[in-house]
Amino acid sequence: MRNRLTILCLLLSCCALAQSPAFPARGLQMRWEVVENGYQGKAQTLSTFTLVNRSKQALPAKGWTIYYNFIRMVSPGEVAPGIEAAHINGDLFRLKPVAGFGGLKPGDSLKINIVSVAWVTHFTDAPAGPYIVWDSEPSKGHAIEFAVTPSTTEKQLRRTAKDTKVQTTPEDVYRRNEALSLLPAGQLPRILPTPAVIREGGATVVLDPKNGIVYEPVFRAEADYLSLLMAKVFGKPVLTAQGTTGKAAVRLVKDASITGKEAYKLQVQEDGITIFASTNAGIFYGIQSLRQLLPLTAKGTATLPAVQVEDAPRFAFRSFSLDVARNFHSKAQVLRMLDVMSVYKVNTLHLHMSDDEGWRVEIAGLPELTQIGGRRAHTLDEMESLQPAYGSGPDAGNAAGTGWYTRADYIEILRYAKARHIKVIPEVEMPGHGRAAIKAMEARAAKLAKAGDPNANAYRLSDPDDKSQYRSVQEWKDNVMNPALPSTYKFIEKVTTELAAMHAEAGAPLDIIHMGGDETPGGVWEKSPACQKLLAESAELNHVDDLWIYFYDKVAQIVNKQGMQLYGWEEAGMRRTQLDGNNVMIVNPVFGNRNFQLDVWNNVMGGGMEDLSYRLANGGYKVVLSGVANYYFDMAYQRDYDEPGFYWGGYVDLDKPFYFIPLDLYKNAKEDDAGNPLPASIFVGKDRLTAYGASNIVGIQSALWSETVKSPERLEYMVLPKLLGMAERAWAPDPAWTKDLAGYNEAWNKFANVVGQREIPRLATLNGGYNYRIPTAGVKSENGKVLANVQLPGLIIRYTTDGKEPSAKSPAYGGPLEAKGTLRFRVFDQAGRGGRTVTVQY
Template identity: 65%
Template sequence: MHQRFTFIFLLLSFSAFAQTAPFPQKGLKLKWEVKENGFMGEAKTHSVFTLTNTAKKAFPASGWTIYFNFIRVVSPLRTETSPAIVPGHINGHLYTLKPTADFKGLAPGDSILINVESGAWVTNFTDAPDGPYIVWNDAPAKGYSIDFTVVPSTEDKQLRRQANESRVRTSLEDIYKRNSITRDIPEDQLPRVFPTPENIRSTAGVFSLDAKDVIAYQPELKQEALFLADILKNALGKTVQIAEGENGSIVLNKNDKNPTGEHTLTVTADKVTLSGNKAEDVFYAIQSFRQLLGTPKNGAIEITGIEVKDRPRFSYRSFLVDVSRNFQAKAEILRILDVIALYKLNVLHLHMSDDEGWRIEIPGLPELTEVGGRRGHTVDELDMLQPSYGSGPDVNNTTGTGWYTKADYLEILRYAKARHIKVIPEVEIPGHARAAIKAMDARYAKFMKAGNTQAANEFRLSDPDDKSQYRSVQEWKDNVVNVALPSTYRFIEKVTDELVAMHREAGAPLDVIHMGGDETPAGVWEGSPACQRLIASDEKLRTADDLWPYFYDRVAQIVNKRGLQLYGWEEAGMRRTKRDGRNVMIVNPDFGARNFMVDVWNNVMGGGMEDLSYRLANGGYKVVLSGVANYYFDMAYLRDYNEPGFYWGGYVDIDKPFYFIPFDLYKNSKEDGAGNPLPASTFVGKDRLTEYGAGNIVGIQSALWGETLKSAAALEYLMLPKLLGMAERAWAKDPEWTKNEAAYNEAWSIFANVAGKKELPRLAKLNGGYNYRIPTAGVSLADGKVLANVQLPGLVIRYTVNGKEPDAKSAVYSAPVAEKGTLRFRVFDQQGRGGRTVTVQH
């Protein structure tokens, strides 16, 4: 009896010990830095982790694994012969560091260097590894975060891409030269309405707006009347009444005499009239009118007479936000809807599913959010997805875990509808579908455990016998749905039906749905018995490549049967084939006449696919111009280690979306994907847009992908002010400046002044303020003095000469500086918020 009690006591003691980490949780520090890019003369990076024991006890030689995320493919350093700790790959961007027999542990205070090699290059702080944590072998289900530091790169060898590259950053002189084309224009000489209206003229008379004014509206315009009343309340600080009918000094008028899509705004001394063919058009007239509202004096706002007649150039003006990679709260989505409505965009493309997360509750499939909407350390991913983008081991994180409940989604839809914005949900398939696949695997396991085989297989997306070998662009090995399974199509039908039902309940009927199609890697389906049986059973199918159009034909049938237009990424309109024995992608002629709409993203300058949007439009597809070179807002503003964002498709500042020419994108393309001058030969032999093809260009979309968006502030920084350039190009007519450089410089100056003097101050006040980027100053040396300038007139440059950080009370730059010392320049907005400081030694 005594021996049995002792055994049980020891067993319980061991179990308790096993649940406790054998090393202090805060006893480790991990540091990472780049040694050099262009390692061994290749597109490789040599970097090093430094692991330090800060505890008072020895760190063990074995029994642990460190996990971390890194957006580069990691391998051991090839020049190291007997590494003590080596990297390994799990899946996607999740990697490990594991000890070898040569690792002897770490005494208190000791460190060890861990050299690694990675593909491509690292020239930006957002490229760095993130979210490291340690897992002990005795407790494999629990991860502990490690204190982590990234050492900034400052040397040329750390910042270049290739070993022979000489231009490693956008210099302060580069910025100064770019800013120099902009002339400062007095605010009273700037256009009063933005984006640029089709017709506008000032008239005599001044309307005095105060709280005594009444907004009169037709019954079908009550929503717009309430929206305008809220704007005027914020402007005046007092409530303005609304009244159905025509007896008011501010009249909202739905007028069939206005051509379709047109609105008019007229301000006279005694009346304001906002008219449009539809409620949507009246709404845009309201957005124009709000831009005329100044600061109240003696309780009233004086508005000089004006006549505006306007319509959008493109019917489709979209902003895509990716909430899958890093989740954004509902409140931020509502803020996004407010700002895109302000600039007359009419679509929110909600990228709500991808490999790293599923973000909308689907009734009947709770696993999609309960598993696919959560990230953390997991043994088998039956409870959550593995960490991505530094989300770490704890499931209770705000970037990897989160979703919109049905109630949330209905609120988003209704909020968007009130602003005449269509929300288009994206179900990313067949690739980029790992969150859905793993969620349905978890559902399968749950029902199989319960003995319900039929329910287990009802919506399964993966074939357990599939031996296909592939890697996606993001290094996933298992992120593509199996297109031969009937359950795949039941899943698509179920999700589509539930989305349609939610949109109907919100009063915002769904008429188009995005069904992905992006970046499905080569090698998929080739080793799937189910796919091989399908190929053998259908004479139209010869190889796995033929499964792509087969899949989208079935998806189209599902979508069209429900009265929806099919929408997808450019690859959905392409098919693989061979030319001269090599794999190539060509425009698929089968879908061009089926009202199939595609986003065309691949226009990386110098990448060889610059004409793809025109080829698809010429082939009959409805094309949304979504090119990375101009409209991927997750691209960094410029080449600087401290600028957040990616840069694989180039650098995108506010000018890139502004100077894009939709029907002749070759004419004004200036930089390649590395930010270098674009050779004139780039477009030789490229397809040009035909007259027929031009009729298939339906609009423009800017996209903000979420890999680097760890907060709402990060999102707004990359979104704004870039969105202003996109809004101008999507709304305003084809500009005259396409004909010569001088005309462009003048148009740019007007736009830059409008942005800096009118729109940024507006954004600083809207909804408590947006975290738009305040640009860094340009700096040049001439005649022994330091010159500085700013990209957007209206912003203020302040500086110090003693090396201290400039603040809102520092000296304002107004003339070249002759003083010697450490000069620091920083740009501030009109509210006193500062951007990033730049430093020069003089």
Template identity: 45%
Template sequence: MRKQSKCGGFVLASWLMVAMAGGSLVQVAYAAPEVKAPAARGVLERYASGAQLRLRWELVRNVFTPESPGGGTQARFILSNVGQQPLPARGWSLYFNVMDGVSTGPLEGKLVLEQVAGNLFRIRPAPGFAGVPAGQTLNIAYNHPDLVIKLAKAPAGPYLVYDDAPDVGQAIADYQLLPVTRPEQLDKGSSGAKPVVIVQDIYRRNANADWLPAAALPPVFPTPQHLETGGGKLKLAALPSISAPAALKTEAAFARSLFAAGLPASSAGAAALRLSVGTVPGSTSPEAYTLTIKAGSGIDIVGNSAAGVAYGLQSLRDLLPLPGSDAAGIELPELTITDAPRFEYRGFQLDVGRNFHTKQTVFKLLDLMARYKLNKFHFHLTEDEGWRLEIAGLPELTTIGAVRGHSAEPGVRLQPAYGSGPNPADASGTGYYTRAEYIEILRYAAARHIEVIPEIEMPGHARAAVKAMESRYHRMKAAGKSDAAKYLLNDFADKSVYKSPQLYNDHVINPGLESSFTFIDHVIAQVVAMHKEAGAPLHTIHVGGDELPSGAWEQSPASRAVMQKKKLESTAELWDYFYDRVDAILRKHGLYASGWEEMAARATKVRGEHKLIPNPRFTQRGFSAYVWNNTEGAEDFAYRLANAGYDIVLAPVTKMYMDMAYNANPEEPGVNWGDYVELDTVYDFIPLDYLKNANLPLVGKDALTDYGKRRIRGLEATLFTETVRTTERMDYLVMPRLLAMAERSWAPDPAWATETDAAKAAALHRTAWSGFVNTLSQRVLPRLDLERTGVDYRIAPPGLVVDNGKVLVNHVLPGIAMRYTSDGSEPNTTSKPVDGPISDKGQIKVAAFGRNGRPGVVSRIDNP
């Protein structure tokens, strides 16, 4: 889509290039800036513009040396001047973002590669560079210090800037990533990195499930605690007569919407649908409900609270025929469901700092959460790359901290990140929620019984706030304001040397400044006020705590002064001081502290080896720690924290991070720093005993104590958005994996998870997994399609093998419609259906299709 805005004296038009699920590229034309300064305009008339350059990126080969056994990657840009003007010998820079960084320094051909800041880099000519005449091509070879396994780690958002027009960033619209298919490109050496997944691998993995008839599937998702069926049917020829107290008016309106499309208005003698808050036998959970359907008396839903009633209605929705069914009226089976969630915390985290997502997208996610009985929306509102919430009294947080784009001068806006490019009107680089919009989101969530938990990142991951408050300081100081430093977050005399995983060295809130705590108090007070105005609950604010880089604060005079005054021996104790202060601020506002696991951890050494231990300073404070790190060496850390007394939300990166790619194939969207997460990876998670099936030696690993089990609050699926610039990409990464998380957080452990006999556990697992994927393919996902929810969930590639001259086909979702071609064309809704082994010869291409005809990822295999 194309958007224009006036900015800095010239017109900027956004260029968006989105790598789609199948590896194709969607491109939208970029309008060159209208430059009003005569000198700058002359530069653009004499020399090639961004619109006259064609850029390709190629992974040349992976390289392994004794000094770097983990490997690195040789890559190159292929820059073609397709215009009529030259790219000159000097006076220009080619900017781009790279998530994991590149090797900087001189390049062949008299070029220099430099880091600007964070993940923003540039290439510029050195003395002796010859320029690129019209019609010529330049190869720019450079190196990545680590293996580039995913195309998501390739350079993104390239743009051109001339020295004589330093404020004009010209997006290079014609930019593509070349395929990664050659052996030297896919070589993993002895790095231990996982190989690519081929269609035969997919076939073998899919073979772990069986097709089941619809009658064998549970009728409600997630799986309820107790379900008893009767022998009769309740027949509905008209909209039921709905009765509910005033306190359930929202639920009554939702009930009417469930039937409105398929039935005429209520008439005399219509079946009754009664909603009430009462007592659910055997359950103290406020979210428990009973759903009773009887042929003679209608439908009754009783909840321990309004939330329970709402979940009962979601279960009732599952029992309705799929939209488009031919039968006149509706028949519902007689049954009784008594249900309650396993965990009180069933969450989803959305990061809108790295890439912004609109209020409408948030509404769509909240609807999806409500549908599958999730109840906590962890709203990751601030990051190094963006502050996304309007805060009264601090306009720079959004006028600067919410805006990304090119600028020659510091303090104007944040730099481009994650491919957002030079244009400050870019829809994912720039954006924030106004106070009114945030309140609207809170009310929308509350109506769906979802608690919004805002996250304000600190002390790291705070570059947007740091730079915004630095700009405020300079503005107010220039105006002669005496309180210019009131909200300043960084010590200008700080000489500390550090680098974050995102390559920043200027992004940390300084605990030595009293102004840092004045800022935090002001922000928290404003957030509390917005929740109060919305009438939405606020019990905690997530205050970050992750990935503070080693070396931060060490050479800050302000921090050193506080350490001396408070008799603190190390920056680890300064960390405790910081969160002591933050905790006091939260308590003043009636809140408790939530944060990432590092907030509850203390780094130490055992026999010379680095080890994280529970921080004894905060075990009795009521902190809620969200534990993401279950990687090598920390697999049991969540359990150790729970055993020590911390309340724990399980959000393990190898199981619950929705931004992780499904597999190791370069073109498969997502990142891979933690692991690859397939649908069954999420499904196989055993929350209270996840070491059982982790294929790990358990010596030295802690299991949960009975006390520790009581500290596990629940689960959270997490989406960080480095690679997520569109709602389509969000849907692809989140769904259907979120469904497996919903099952794990709501339903009790399945029998296979507690069975001690390995053979019996395997048989039980196959039965349960088959039930789960068939429920998705025959009930859950078709309903999303047919109800026109706009959820473009990932339709996985089919598995293929050649056997005795025929192609055998299967899918992770048994029974999903699949079609194929053998003439070189891509499968579509008119292609031949897969109804058994394929005898055609040649290259066989197969795709699965949703109920609305949307195709999934294509698989191909040669059948000679």
């Protein structure tokens, strides 16, 4: 009997250990590394997790699950003896012990090999945020210490076995920089972005701030703004006064003869400085041009060149789109971005505030949108939060995964933007990319139904009986709103009404709203009873694909009724159909004449859709050129493992936004999505922009998607200085070099010099300094000598020959060096901040 009791106690003890182990929360460590891209000759990657037991106890053979996020789909099944891999949803995966796993002894490690689609060539591709959940405590996750082993070998860095271009080398960078040279400061253009007309008289003008600013009453806000700006330059207050006569340092004068909402004239001459405009926006942009003529700091007075400027933008719509949904960015960071946008005359902030991974703005009456949709954490049912994404981990305290703007926050952002003549356009992503809202409204419905509320489903966005099977680009299985539910449109009307109310309270009326339309996957709605009922009852709807037009017609009616223009992603102006038995997307003629504005992102070079923006503009849509190949700032700067960002649409360095030709984008396209030279044959047969289509090109937009952006520092690194190239192309007149490209290198050299010599120092001081990217040095060996150069003339290359990291005190490169041993080169800005070091061995 005693033996039976002993055996029973041992069994119960083992069971308890498996179900509720007294295992240290920090007892595990995981490492991950790429083994081989192009594994087995396919577009897939073999990589390895190493699970290490650092505790003094054995990891049990069962009773736990490890979760992690990864942006690549992983093949399911056994990945180590007794360990099974599976996909949960989106970018969330799991590793779970099954029969055959014997546990992990103290100090032992386990290799877990996984195969994922595509390739992994940048450090930001790596998995993130692993955590363990014990079966005995299923609602609680425990973070696991995690490290990524950098890729260094060719088989780790190539995309496929046939890939001939593995990484951007220092020699590649050197060749790209060879057309650049340091120009004398006096030869640089005075103002960025380039004005329509600027005339220099050769003389100079002394600006004495003690003479103050005089202004017409309508320009009081702009005068106050200029006063603060000048006070920072001169280190003392600058007085303002109404009126335009008498002695003054700067006059702000209303001139009704200046047409154009943002046009201005700037005169810097002996009797003072005068800015003329018919609008407040025009005066504001004149102030920004004056700012570029001022020194960053001055004592007493400042000497300026005598100039006359007559200016107006090329495009009325000059936008920066910031994704705060995938990973959240604080109100303070948004205000910082508004400041830098205003300096370079970017007049629109497109806030992507909802997506599958987050809802980021408070909506009165629907608190679940932020309290559930704005939080990410380990969850059993997503009734309190969304599941982890992009490595946000098991706890809701992760600042990138959890966060939202309160009503007061959003109104403050709107007012701050308005003071800088920037329009904020909110985006409510739909019908795809709608998972945060869908799950929040499901949780709301469940809570109210439990309480017996007959209106529990009033704002529900999903059909509970929908058995449709689909998979979005980001691997979500349940992220599309249902177009057949009246509650979907009630939700849309509620959200747009509340957003409009906040804009009205901020004094920034909402006259245009972005309603998504991006990447709705095939297969949606096919097995939704609600959708099938709608199709059966409607004489106009014959196929599930017709629901797309039905949906956006209803959305248009909602927003148009509130006095807003409808704005969306390119797919909102397209529809699915079949050609030769294949599913294709074509321009939808139904909305072309309804003042429907579209962001067109798909210009992946070599991808086949390079002409989409022109097809849509020729079809009557108002088009914002938002092409990934030139203006997606989440794309890595270059093909280098240590550069953060994506690269599916190509690599976007500072030159890409600059060399873009809006009305003839084929002409100066230089490389494909892999960074290889682009053959001219790519554009054979592509639609060209008609004169009518050109009239529908309303502007240019740059965008930062935030999947790999989890901090203010990373945000600024990805955006700056690339934003300056976009600002130049959106504001400045069409440059002469676009006609035959002969003058391009000269124009690029001037622009690079302006950025390096003048704008980098400005960004280093503005708002305490921005974390702009400092380029890597170009390096090559020639005739036994080592040569180095830099993309932004005016920055300083420093080097070491002893293998140590170059510092701000290391020797400055001034000419060819002896090619011996290990040399390390690092570029520094004028303030002494350094970029990433490159190492060469000769």
